[in-house]
Amino acid sequence: MRTLVSESQLKSPRGRAVYWTVFTVVAVAFTVAFVFPLLWMVLGAMKTAPELARVPPTLLPHSANVGAYVEAWDFMSLAHFFVNTVIVVLGAWLFQLAVDVPAAYALSKLKPKLGNVVLGMMLATLMLPASALLVPTYLTITDVPLLGVNLVNSPLAIWLPGAANAFNIYLLKRFFDQIPGELIEASTLDGAGPVRTMWRVVLPLSRPVLGVVSILSVVTAWKDFIWPLLVFSDPQAQTLSVALQRFAPDTPINLLLAGLVLASVPTVVVFLIFQRNILAGLTAGSVKG
Template structure:
Protein backbone atom coordinates (compact mmCIF):
# COMPACT_ATOMS: atom_id res chain seq x y z
CA UNK A 1 0.00 0.00 0.00
CA UNK A 2 2.79 2.43 0.88
CA UNK A 3 4.60 1.67 -2.39
CA UNK A 4 1.40 2.31 -4.34
CA UNK A 5 0.86 5.64 -2.57
CA UNK A 6 4.46 6.67 -3.32
CA UNK A 7 4.00 5.72 -6.97
CA UNK A 8 0.80 7.75 -7.20
CA UNK A 9 2.22 10.77 -5.40
CA UNK A 10 5.42 10.94 -7.46
CA UNK A 11 4.76 12.26 -10.95
CA UNK A 12 8.42 12.52 -12.02
CA UNK A 13 10.13 10.20 -14.48
CA UNK A 14 11.98 8.42 -11.68
CA UNK A 15 10.17 7.26 -8.57
CA UNK A 16 11.48 7.58 -5.03
CA UNK A 17 12.21 3.85 -5.03
CA UNK A 18 14.46 4.24 -8.07
CA UNK A 19 16.36 7.04 -6.37
CA UNK A 20 16.93 4.93 -3.27
CA UNK A 21 18.52 2.13 -5.30
CA UNK A 22 22.33 2.72 -5.18
CA UNK A 23 22.94 1.19 -8.61
CA UNK A 24 20.21 3.19 -10.29
CA UNK A 25 21.31 6.35 -8.47
CA UNK A 26 24.86 5.87 -9.71
CA UNK A 27 23.66 5.27 -13.28
CA UNK A 28 21.52 8.41 -13.09
CA UNK A 29 24.49 10.43 -11.82
CA UNK A 30 26.75 9.12 -14.59
CA UNK A 31 24.09 9.84 -17.22
CA UNK A 32 23.51 13.39 -16.00
CA UNK A 33 27.27 14.01 -15.85
CA UNK A 34 27.73 12.79 -19.43
CA UNK A 35 24.86 14.96 -20.65
CA UNK A 36 26.24 18.06 -18.90
CA UNK A 37 29.76 17.41 -20.19
CA UNK A 38 28.43 16.91 -23.72
CA UNK A 39 26.57 20.22 -23.54
CA UNK A 40 29.69 21.97 -22.28
CA UNK A 41 31.77 20.53 -25.13
CA UNK A 42 29.16 21.43 -27.75
CA UNK A 43 28.69 24.98 -26.43
CA UNK A 44 32.18 25.89 -25.28
CA UNK A 45 34.21 23.74 -27.68
CA UNK A 46 33.90 26.04 -30.72
CA UNK A 47 34.79 29.11 -28.65
CA UNK A 48 37.81 27.35 -27.15
CA UNK A 49 39.02 26.32 -30.59
CA UNK A 50 38.45 29.83 -31.91
CA UNK A 51 40.42 31.29 -29.01
CA UNK A 52 43.21 28.80 -29.69
CA UNK A 53 43.29 29.70 -33.39
CA UNK A 54 43.18 33.43 -32.59
CA UNK A 55 46.16 33.21 -30.21
CA UNK A 56 48.27 30.85 -32.33
CA UNK A 57 50.22 31.27 -35.53
CA UNK A 58 48.79 30.02 -38.79
CA UNK A 59 51.28 27.15 -38.95
CA UNK A 60 50.47 26.02 -35.40
CA UNK A 61 46.74 25.89 -36.08
CA UNK A 62 47.10 24.09 -39.40
CA UNK A 63 49.68 21.70 -37.96
CA UNK A 64 47.49 20.68 -34.99
CA UNK A 65 43.92 21.69 -35.88
CA UNK A 66 42.24 19.52 -33.21
CA UNK A 67 44.00 21.06 -30.23
CA UNK A 68 41.84 23.25 -27.98
CA UNK A 69 44.65 25.08 -26.21
CA UNK A 70 47.41 27.18 -27.77
CA UNK A 71 51.06 26.37 -27.25
CA UNK A 72 51.74 30.08 -26.79
CA UNK A 73 49.71 33.27 -26.67
CA UNK A 74 50.33 35.29 -29.83
CA UNK A 75 48.33 38.39 -28.95
CA UNK A 76 49.87 40.22 -31.88
CA UNK A 77 47.12 38.67 -34.01
CA UNK A 78 44.61 40.95 -32.29
CA UNK A 79 46.91 43.95 -32.70
CA UNK A 80 47.44 43.21 -36.40
CA UNK A 81 43.75 42.79 -37.21
CA UNK A 82 42.89 45.92 -35.23
CA UNK A 83 45.48 48.15 -36.89
CA UNK A 84 46.37 46.76 -40.31
CA UNK A 85 42.82 46.37 -41.67
CA UNK A 86 41.25 49.07 -39.43
CA UNK A 87 39.07 46.54 -37.66
CA UNK A 88 38.48 49.10 -34.93
CA UNK A 89 36.67 51.33 -37.43
CA UNK A 90 34.34 48.51 -38.45
CA UNK A 91 33.78 47.64 -34.81
CA UNK A 92 32.80 51.26 -34.08
CA UNK A 93 30.42 51.19 -37.05
CA UNK A 94 28.84 48.07 -35.57
CA UNK A 95 28.42 49.82 -32.22
CA UNK A 96 26.66 52.76 -33.90
CA UNK A 97 24.37 50.42 -35.83
CA UNK A 98 23.47 48.54 -32.66
CA UNK A 99 22.94 51.63 -30.49
CA UNK A 100 20.76 53.41 -33.06
CA UNK A 101 18.70 50.28 -33.63
CA UNK A 102 18.37 49.85 -29.86
CA UNK A 103 17.12 53.37 -29.16
CA UNK A 104 14.68 53.51 -32.07
CA UNK A 105 13.59 49.88 -31.73
CA UNK A 106 12.77 50.11 -28.02
CA UNK A 107 11.06 53.49 -28.53
CA UNK A 108 8.82 52.20 -31.32
CA UNK A 109 8.04 48.93 -29.52
CA UNK A 110 7.11 50.57 -26.22
CA UNK A 111 5.06 53.43 -27.66
CA UNK A 112 3.34 51.13 -30.15
CA UNK A 113 2.60 48.52 -27.50
CA UNK A 114 1.31 51.22 -25.13
CA UNK A 115 -0.97 52.64 -27.81
CA UNK A 116 -2.39 49.22 -28.70
CA UNK A 117 -2.64 47.65 -25.24
CA UNK A 118 -3.33 50.51 -22.81
CA UNK A 119 -4.77 53.47 -24.69
CA UNK A 120 -6.77 51.26 -27.09
CA UNK A 121 -8.16 53.95 -29.39
CA UNK A 122 -10.75 53.16 -32.02
CA UNK A 123 -9.27 50.93 -34.69
CA UNK A 124 -6.42 49.63 -32.51
CA UNK A 125 -7.58 46.04 -33.01
CA UNK A 126 -7.42 46.45 -36.79
CA UNK A 127 -3.95 47.99 -36.56
CA UNK A 128 -2.80 45.13 -34.33
CA UNK A 129 -4.11 42.63 -36.90
CA UNK A 130 -2.21 44.44 -39.66
CA UNK A 131 1.00 44.33 -37.64
CA UNK A 132 0.49 40.62 -37.05
CA UNK A 133 -0.17 40.07 -40.76
CA UNK A 134 3.23 41.52 -41.67
CA UNK A 135 4.87 38.55 -39.95
CA UNK A 136 3.53 36.29 -42.70
CA UNK A 137 5.22 38.30 -45.46
CA UNK A 138 8.67 36.87 -46.35
CA UNK A 139 11.45 39.37 -45.96
CA UNK A 140 12.69 38.74 -49.50
CA UNK A 141 9.38 39.97 -50.92
CA UNK A 142 9.50 43.28 -49.04
CA UNK A 143 13.21 43.78 -49.68
CA UNK A 144 12.80 45.48 -53.06
CA UNK A 145 10.05 47.86 -51.95
CA UNK A 146 11.97 48.71 -48.78
CA UNK A 147 15.11 49.43 -50.80
CA UNK A 148 13.20 51.69 -53.19
CA UNK A 149 11.74 53.52 -50.20
CA UNK A 150 15.19 54.09 -48.71
CA UNK A 151 16.55 55.36 -52.03
CA UNK A 152 13.78 57.96 -52.33
CA UNK A 153 12.16 58.59 -48.95
CA UNK A 154 8.48 59.52 -49.38
CA UNK A 155 7.47 63.13 -48.62
CA UNK A 156 11.06 64.17 -47.92
CA UNK A 157 12.45 63.08 -51.29
CA UNK A 158 15.91 62.29 -49.92
CA UNK A 159 18.08 59.19 -50.11
CA UNK A 160 19.23 57.38 -46.99
CA UNK A 161 21.81 55.27 -48.81
CA UNK A 162 25.21 55.34 -47.09
CA UNK A 163 23.70 56.62 -43.85
CA UNK A 164 23.04 54.69 -40.66
CA UNK A 165 19.41 55.79 -40.83
CA UNK A 166 18.92 53.29 -43.65
CA UNK A 167 19.69 50.54 -41.13
CA UNK A 168 18.14 52.10 -38.04
CA UNK A 169 14.65 52.80 -39.40
CA UNK A 170 13.90 49.27 -40.75
CA UNK A 171 15.31 47.78 -37.54
CA UNK A 172 12.97 49.98 -35.49
CA UNK A 173 9.90 48.86 -37.47
CA UNK A 174 9.96 45.37 -35.96
CA UNK A 175 6.50 43.82 -35.69
CA UNK A 176 7.66 41.06 -33.34
CA UNK A 177 8.90 43.54 -30.74
CA UNK A 178 5.71 45.60 -30.92
CA UNK A 179 3.53 42.53 -30.44
CA UNK A 180 5.67 41.22 -27.57
CA UNK A 181 5.44 44.52 -25.73
CA UNK A 182 1.72 44.79 -26.48
CA UNK A 183 1.05 41.39 -24.92
CA UNK A 184 3.10 42.30 -21.86
CA UNK A 185 1.39 45.67 -21.39
CA UNK A 186 -2.00 43.99 -21.77
CA UNK A 187 -1.13 41.68 -18.86
CA UNK A 188 -0.47 44.58 -16.47
CA UNK A 189 -3.24 45.30 -13.92
CA UNK A 190 -5.73 47.73 -15.43
CA UNK A 191 -6.72 49.03 -11.99
CA UNK A 192 -3.38 50.82 -11.71
CA UNK A 193 -4.03 52.79 -14.88
CA UNK A 194 -7.56 53.64 -13.79
CA UNK A 195 -6.30 54.90 -10.42
CA UNK A 196 -3.67 57.01 -12.15
CA UNK A 197 -6.26 58.55 -14.44
CA UNK A 198 -8.49 59.34 -11.45
CA UNK A 199 -5.54 61.12 -9.83
CA UNK A 200 -5.23 63.27 -12.94
CA UNK A 201 -2.28 61.57 -14.64
CA UNK A 202 -2.29 61.91 -18.41
CA UNK A 203 -1.24 59.26 -20.94
CA UNK A 204 2.33 60.54 -21.12
CA UNK A 205 2.79 60.55 -17.36
CA UNK A 206 1.22 57.09 -17.04
CA UNK A 207 3.60 55.82 -19.70
CA UNK A 208 6.79 57.16 -18.12
CA UNK A 209 5.84 56.88 -14.43
CA UNK A 210 3.98 53.57 -14.36
CA UNK A 211 4.28 51.50 -17.52
CA UNK A 212 8.01 51.75 -18.18
CA UNK A 213 9.14 51.10 -14.57
CA UNK A 214 6.87 48.02 -14.45
CA UNK A 215 8.18 46.74 -17.78
CA UNK A 216 11.91 46.40 -17.21
CA UNK A 217 11.95 42.63 -17.91
CA UNK A 218 10.25 42.94 -21.30
CA UNK A 219 12.38 45.97 -22.16
CA UNK A 220 15.45 43.81 -21.57
CA UNK A 221 14.05 41.15 -23.90
CA UNK A 222 13.30 43.69 -26.63
CA UNK A 223 16.73 45.25 -26.20
CA UNK A 224 18.41 41.84 -26.46
CA UNK A 225 16.46 40.86 -29.58
CA UNK A 226 17.11 44.24 -31.20
CA UNK A 227 20.84 44.27 -30.49
CA UNK A 228 21.42 40.70 -31.65
CA UNK A 229 19.26 41.25 -34.74
CA UNK A 230 21.16 44.41 -35.68
CA UNK A 231 24.51 42.73 -35.04
CA UNK A 232 23.95 39.64 -37.19
CA UNK A 233 22.21 41.37 -40.11
CA UNK A 234 24.23 40.99 -43.30
CA UNK A 235 22.22 41.49 -46.49
CA UNK A 236 20.50 44.77 -45.65
CA UNK A 237 23.63 46.66 -44.46
CA UNK A 238 25.44 45.31 -47.52
CA UNK A 239 22.81 46.93 -49.76
CA UNK A 240 22.33 50.28 -48.05
CA UNK A 241 25.91 50.85 -46.82
CA UNK A 242 28.07 50.36 -49.92
CA UNK A 243 30.81 52.61 -48.54
CA UNK A 244 33.43 50.52 -46.68
CA UNK A 245 33.89 53.35 -44.18
CA UNK A 246 30.36 52.75 -42.83
CA UNK A 247 30.06 48.98 -43.03
CA UNK A 248 29.68 46.92 -39.83
CA UNK A 249 31.56 43.76 -38.92
CA UNK A 250 28.94 41.42 -40.39
CA UNK A 251 29.55 42.87 -43.86
CA UNK A 252 33.32 43.17 -43.57
CA UNK A 253 34.13 39.66 -42.31
CA UNK A 254 33.46 37.82 -45.63
CA UNK A 255 35.79 40.26 -47.38
CA UNK A 256 38.50 39.82 -44.76
CA UNK A 257 38.37 36.04 -45.23
CA UNK A 258 39.98 36.37 -48.66
CA UNK A 259 42.32 39.29 -47.96
CA UNK A 260 43.67 38.57 -44.47
CA UNK A 261 46.04 35.96 -43.10
CA UNK A 262 44.43 33.03 -41.30
CA UNK A 263 45.54 33.79 -37.72
CA UNK A 264 44.51 37.49 -37.66
CA UNK A 265 41.23 36.55 -39.31
CA UNK A 266 40.57 34.06 -36.51
CA UNK A 267 41.23 36.89 -34.06
CA UNK A 268 38.60 38.96 -35.88
CA UNK A 269 36.13 36.07 -35.66
CA UNK A 270 36.82 35.68 -31.94
CA UNK A 271 36.16 39.37 -31.28
CA UNK A 272 32.99 39.14 -33.34
CA UNK A 273 31.80 36.10 -31.39
CA UNK A 274 32.36 37.74 -28.01
CA UNK A 275 30.00 40.65 -28.74
CA UNK A 276 26.65 38.75 -28.76
CA UNK A 277 27.75 36.74 -25.71
CA UNK A 278 28.49 39.98 -23.84
CA UNK A 279 25.12 41.42 -24.89
CA UNK A 280 23.31 38.37 -23.55
CA UNK A 281 25.22 38.49 -20.26
CA UNK A 282 24.16 42.12 -19.82
CA UNK A 283 20.47 41.42 -20.43
CA UNK A 284 20.22 37.83 -19.14
CA UNK A 285 18.56 38.85 -15.87
CA UNK A 286 15.78 40.74 -17.64
CA UNK A 287 15.41 37.96 -20.20
CA UNK A 288 15.03 35.21 -17.60
CA UNK A 289 12.76 37.38 -15.46
CA UNK A 290 10.48 38.05 -18.42
CA UNK A 291 10.39 34.34 -19.22
CA UNK A 292 9.43 33.59 -15.63
CA UNK A 293 6.72 36.24 -15.65
CA UNK A 294 5.34 34.84 -18.90
CA UNK A 295 5.15 31.37 -17.38
CA UNK A 296 3.44 32.72 -14.27
CA UNK A 297 0.87 34.62 -16.31
CA UNK A 298 0.23 31.61 -18.49
CA UNK A 299 -0.21 29.39 -15.46
Protein backbone atom coordinates (compact mmCIF):
# COMPACT_ATOMS: atom_id res chain seq x y z
CA MET A 1 0.00 0.00 0.00
CA ARG A 2 1.45 3.37 -1.04
CA THR A 3 1.60 6.03 1.67
CA LEU A 4 2.92 9.58 2.01
CA VAL A 5 6.09 8.30 3.71
CA SER A 6 7.62 5.04 2.55
CA GLU A 7 8.38 2.20 4.98
CA SER A 8 12.11 2.42 4.27
CA GLN A 9 12.13 6.11 5.25
CA LEU A 10 10.36 5.35 8.50
CA LYS A 11 12.94 2.69 9.36
CA SER A 12 15.88 5.05 8.89
CA PRO A 13 17.17 6.94 11.98
CA ARG A 14 16.28 10.30 10.47
CA GLY A 15 12.81 9.09 9.46
CA ARG A 16 12.08 7.73 12.95
CA ALA A 17 13.28 10.96 14.55
CA VAL A 18 11.09 13.13 12.30
CA TYR A 19 8.08 10.84 12.75
CA TRP A 20 8.21 10.79 16.55
CA THR A 21 8.92 14.51 16.72
CA VAL A 22 5.89 15.38 14.60
CA PHE A 23 3.73 12.83 16.43
CA THR A 24 4.73 14.19 19.85
CA VAL A 25 4.19 17.83 18.89
CA VAL A 26 0.76 17.14 17.41
CA ALA A 27 -0.33 14.95 20.35
CA VAL A 28 0.79 17.52 22.92
CA ALA A 29 -0.83 20.40 21.00
CA PHE A 30 -4.19 18.64 20.76
CA THR A 31 -4.04 17.51 24.39
CA VAL A 32 -3.37 21.06 25.60
CA ALA A 33 -6.13 22.46 23.38
CA PHE A 34 -8.72 20.07 24.82
CA VAL A 35 -7.53 19.77 28.43
CA PHE A 36 -6.55 23.37 29.19
CA PRO A 37 -10.11 24.82 29.28
CA LEU A 38 -11.21 22.06 31.65
CA LEU A 39 -8.12 22.53 33.82
CA TRP A 40 -8.64 26.30 33.92
CA MET A 41 -12.25 25.80 35.00
CA VAL A 42 -11.30 23.37 37.80
CA LEU A 43 -8.51 25.60 39.11
CA GLY A 44 -10.54 28.79 38.61
CA ALA A 45 -13.23 27.51 40.94
CA MET A 46 -10.60 27.32 43.70
CA LYS A 47 -9.64 31.00 43.31
CA THR A 48 -11.32 34.01 44.86
CA ALA A 49 -13.40 36.31 42.67
CA PRO A 50 -10.79 39.14 42.78
CA GLU A 51 -8.04 36.72 41.75
CA LEU A 52 -10.10 35.52 38.81
CA ALA A 53 -10.51 39.13 37.65
CA ARG A 54 -6.80 39.88 37.94
CA VAL A 55 -4.87 40.95 34.85
CA PRO A 56 -2.73 39.19 33.80
CA PRO A 57 -4.54 36.05 34.92
CA THR A 58 -2.91 33.39 37.07
CA LEU A 59 -3.06 29.69 36.28
CA LEU A 60 -2.60 28.26 39.77
CA PRO A 61 -4.59 29.70 42.69
CA HIS A 62 -2.55 31.47 45.37
CA SER A 63 -4.58 29.73 48.07
CA ALA A 64 -6.68 26.83 46.82
CA ASN A 65 -10.20 26.92 48.21
CA VAL A 66 -11.70 23.45 47.66
CA GLY A 67 -14.66 24.46 49.80
CA ALA A 68 -15.95 26.55 46.88
CA TYR A 69 -17.47 23.39 45.45
CA VAL A 70 -19.47 22.73 48.62
CA GLU A 71 -20.47 26.38 48.79
CA ALA A 72 -21.63 26.36 45.16
CA TRP A 73 -23.62 23.16 45.77
CA ASP A 74 -25.52 24.81 48.62
CA PHE A 75 -25.71 28.34 47.18
CA MET A 76 -27.41 27.25 43.94
CA SER A 77 -29.30 24.23 45.37
CA LEU A 78 -27.65 22.02 42.77
CA ALA A 79 -28.99 18.80 44.32
CA HIS A 80 -32.53 19.69 43.19
CA PHE A 81 -31.42 20.40 39.63
CA PHE A 82 -29.27 17.28 39.53
CA VAL A 83 -32.41 15.27 40.31
CA ASN A 84 -34.35 17.09 37.57
CA THR A 85 -31.58 16.36 35.08
CA VAL A 86 -31.33 12.69 36.03
CA ILE A 87 -35.09 12.27 35.52
CA VAL A 88 -34.93 13.96 32.11
CA VAL A 89 -31.88 11.94 31.04
CA LEU A 90 -33.26 8.55 32.11
CA GLY A 91 -36.57 9.22 30.37
CA ALA A 92 -34.84 10.39 27.19
CA TRP A 93 -32.68 7.25 27.20
CA LEU A 94 -35.63 4.88 27.66
CA PHE A 95 -37.78 6.62 25.05
CA GLN A 96 -34.97 6.55 22.49
CA LEU A 97 -34.32 2.85 22.99
CA ALA A 98 -38.04 2.07 22.88
CA VAL A 99 -38.46 3.85 19.53
CA ASP A 100 -35.09 3.57 17.77
CA VAL A 101 -34.42 -0.14 18.31
CA PRO A 102 -37.74 -1.42 16.84
CA ALA A 103 -37.51 1.11 13.99
CA ALA A 104 -33.99 0.02 13.07
CA TYR A 105 -34.92 -3.65 13.39
CA ALA A 106 -37.94 -3.20 11.12
CA LEU A 107 -35.90 -1.36 8.47
CA SER A 108 -33.09 -3.92 8.62
CA LYS A 109 -34.80 -7.30 8.97
CA LEU A 110 -38.51 -6.90 8.17
CA LYS A 111 -37.81 -5.08 4.87
CA PRO A 112 -41.01 -2.99 4.69
CA LYS A 113 -42.13 -1.45 1.41
CA LEU A 114 -40.57 1.96 0.83
CA GLY A 115 -38.23 1.24 3.73
CA ASN A 116 -35.30 2.85 1.93
CA VAL A 117 -37.41 5.93 1.25
CA VAL A 118 -38.32 6.20 4.92
CA LEU A 119 -34.67 5.78 5.93
CA GLY A 120 -33.59 8.39 3.40
CA MET A 121 -36.15 10.88 4.70
CA MET A 122 -34.95 10.29 8.27
CA LEU A 123 -31.32 10.77 7.27
CA ALA A 124 -32.29 13.95 5.43
CA THR A 125 -33.29 15.46 8.78
CA LEU A 126 -29.64 15.24 9.82
CA MET A 127 -28.85 17.80 7.12
CA LEU A 128 -31.08 20.39 8.80
CA PRO A 129 -29.58 22.65 11.48
CA ALA A 130 -31.08 22.05 14.90
CA SER A 131 -32.08 25.71 15.19
CA ALA A 132 -34.35 25.36 12.15
CA LEU A 133 -36.45 22.77 13.99
CA LEU A 134 -36.87 24.69 17.26
CA VAL A 135 -39.95 26.73 16.28
CA PRO A 136 -42.02 23.92 14.67
CA THR A 137 -41.13 21.53 17.47
CA TYR A 138 -42.04 24.07 20.13
CA LEU A 139 -45.39 24.78 18.47
CA THR A 140 -46.04 21.05 18.38
CA ILE A 141 -45.40 20.44 22.07
CA THR A 142 -47.49 23.47 23.11
CA ASP A 143 -50.48 21.95 21.31
CA VAL A 144 -49.91 18.25 20.66
CA PRO A 145 -51.84 17.15 17.54
CA LEU A 146 -54.97 15.05 18.20
CA LEU A 147 -54.47 15.24 21.98
CA GLY A 148 -54.56 19.02 22.30
CA VAL A 149 -52.37 19.07 25.43
CA ASN A 150 -49.58 21.46 26.39
CA LEU A 151 -46.34 19.74 27.44
CA VAL A 152 -44.46 22.86 28.55
CA ASN A 153 -42.74 22.27 31.94
CA SER A 154 -43.23 18.51 31.51
CA PRO A 155 -40.35 16.05 30.93
CA LEU A 156 -42.41 14.68 28.04
CA ALA A 157 -41.48 17.83 26.14
CA ILE A 158 -37.91 16.49 26.16
CA TRP A 159 -38.66 12.79 25.83
CA LEU A 160 -41.11 12.74 22.92
CA PRO A 161 -39.37 15.03 20.37
CA GLY A 162 -36.04 13.26 20.93
CA ALA A 163 -37.39 9.71 20.84
CA ALA A 164 -36.91 9.18 17.09
CA ASN A 165 -33.21 9.90 16.55
CA ALA A 166 -32.19 9.45 12.90
CA PHE A 167 -28.49 8.94 13.69
CA ASN A 168 -29.20 6.26 16.30
CA ILE A 169 -31.61 4.48 13.96
CA TYR A 170 -29.01 4.47 11.18
CA LEU A 171 -26.30 3.25 13.57
CA LEU A 172 -28.51 0.43 14.84
CA LYS A 173 -29.65 -0.55 11.35
CA ARG A 174 -26.07 -0.81 10.11
CA PHE A 175 -25.29 -3.17 12.98
CA PHE A 176 -28.47 -5.23 12.52
CA ASP A 177 -27.64 -5.63 8.82
CA GLN A 178 -24.53 -7.63 9.79
CA ILE A 179 -26.49 -10.18 11.84
CA PRO A 180 -26.81 -13.34 9.68
CA GLY A 181 -30.22 -13.83 8.16
CA GLU A 182 -29.97 -17.55 8.98
CA LEU A 183 -30.46 -16.74 12.67
CA ILE A 184 -33.65 -14.86 11.90
CA GLU A 185 -34.91 -17.67 9.68
CA ALA A 186 -34.12 -20.28 12.35
CA SER A 187 -36.02 -18.29 14.93
CA THR A 188 -38.98 -17.97 12.57
CA LEU A 189 -38.98 -21.71 11.92
CA ASP A 190 -39.09 -22.27 15.69
CA GLY A 191 -42.33 -20.29 15.78
CA ALA A 192 -41.01 -16.98 17.09
CA GLY A 193 -42.64 -13.81 15.80
CA PRO A 194 -40.82 -10.61 14.86
CA VAL A 195 -41.00 -9.14 18.37
CA ARG A 196 -39.73 -12.29 20.07
CA THR A 197 -36.97 -12.67 17.48
CA MET A 198 -35.83 -9.13 18.11
CA TRP A 199 -35.91 -9.61 21.89
CA ARG A 200 -34.36 -13.10 22.10
CA VAL A 201 -32.00 -13.17 19.09
CA VAL A 202 -31.09 -9.69 17.83
CA LEU A 203 -30.77 -7.69 21.04
CA PRO A 204 -28.40 -10.11 22.86
CA LEU A 205 -26.06 -9.87 19.85
CA SER A 206 -26.30 -6.09 19.75
CA ARG A 207 -24.93 -5.14 23.15
CA PRO A 208 -21.96 -3.14 21.78
CA VAL A 209 -24.07 -0.85 19.62
CA LEU A 210 -26.80 -0.61 22.27
CA GLY A 211 -24.14 0.57 24.70
CA VAL A 212 -23.00 3.25 22.26
CA VAL A 213 -26.53 4.46 21.61
CA SER A 214 -27.20 4.55 25.35
CA ILE A 215 -24.05 6.56 26.10
CA LEU A 216 -24.70 9.03 23.28
CA SER A 217 -28.30 9.47 24.40
CA VAL A 218 -27.37 10.07 28.03
CA VAL A 219 -24.55 12.52 27.28
CA THR A 220 -26.61 14.46 24.72
CA ALA A 221 -29.58 14.81 27.06
CA TRP A 222 -27.35 15.78 29.99
CA LYS A 223 -25.59 18.65 28.22
CA ASP A 224 -28.53 19.93 26.17
CA PHE A 225 -29.29 23.59 26.83
CA ILE A 226 -31.38 25.36 24.16
CA TRP A 227 -34.37 23.00 24.14
CA PRO A 228 -34.70 22.66 27.95
CA LEU A 229 -34.39 26.45 28.16
CA LEU A 230 -37.44 26.80 25.90
CA VAL A 231 -39.70 24.16 27.41
CA PHE A 232 -38.94 24.63 31.13
CA SER A 233 -40.22 28.09 32.03
CA ASP A 234 -40.81 27.00 35.63
CA PRO A 235 -37.49 27.52 37.51
CA GLN A 236 -38.13 24.49 39.72
CA ALA A 237 -38.51 22.18 36.72
CA GLN A 238 -35.31 23.27 34.97
CA THR A 239 -32.33 21.06 34.28
CA LEU A 240 -28.83 21.71 35.53
CA SER A 241 -27.53 23.48 32.42
CA VAL A 242 -30.46 25.91 32.37
CA ALA A 243 -30.34 26.54 36.12
CA LEU A 244 -26.65 27.44 36.00
CA GLN A 245 -27.32 29.98 33.27
CA ARG A 246 -30.14 31.49 35.34
CA PHE A 247 -27.93 31.79 38.42
CA ALA A 248 -24.99 33.28 36.47
CA PRO A 249 -25.81 37.03 36.83
CA ASP A 250 -26.13 36.89 40.65
CA THR A 251 -23.47 34.30 41.48
CA PRO A 252 -19.78 34.97 42.22
CA ILE A 253 -17.69 33.83 39.29
CA ASN A 254 -15.71 31.27 41.31
CA LEU A 255 -18.91 29.62 42.55
CA LEU A 256 -20.31 29.58 39.03
CA LEU A 257 -17.18 27.84 37.78
CA ALA A 258 -17.49 25.33 40.61
CA GLY A 259 -21.07 24.65 39.56
CA LEU A 260 -19.98 24.15 35.96
CA VAL A 261 -17.31 21.68 37.08
CA LEU A 262 -19.83 19.71 39.14
CA ALA A 263 -22.24 19.64 36.20
CA SER A 264 -19.48 18.37 33.89
CA VAL A 265 -18.25 15.56 36.14
CA PRO A 266 -20.90 12.92 35.22
CA THR A 267 -20.39 13.23 31.45
CA VAL A 268 -16.59 13.27 31.75
CA VAL A 269 -16.65 10.18 33.97
CA VAL A 270 -19.01 8.35 31.60
CA PHE A 271 -16.76 9.09 28.64
CA LEU A 272 -13.54 8.08 30.43
CA ILE A 273 -15.07 4.79 31.58
CA PHE A 274 -16.76 3.83 28.33
CA GLN A 275 -14.49 5.39 25.69
CA ARG A 276 -13.32 1.97 24.48
CA ASN A 277 -16.93 0.81 24.23
CA ILE A 278 -17.86 3.92 22.25
CA LEU A 279 -15.12 3.38 19.67
CA ALA A 280 -15.77 -0.37 19.46
CA GLY A 281 -19.51 0.09 19.11
CA LEU A 282 -19.21 2.79 16.45
CA THR A 283 -17.03 0.54 14.28
CA ALA A 284 -18.90 -2.71 15.04
CA GLY A 285 -20.74 -3.94 11.99
CA SER A 286 -18.96 -1.53 9.63
CA VAL A 287 -16.79 -4.27 8.15
CA LYS A 288 -18.00 -7.72 7.27
CA GLY A 289 -15.81 -10.49 8.60
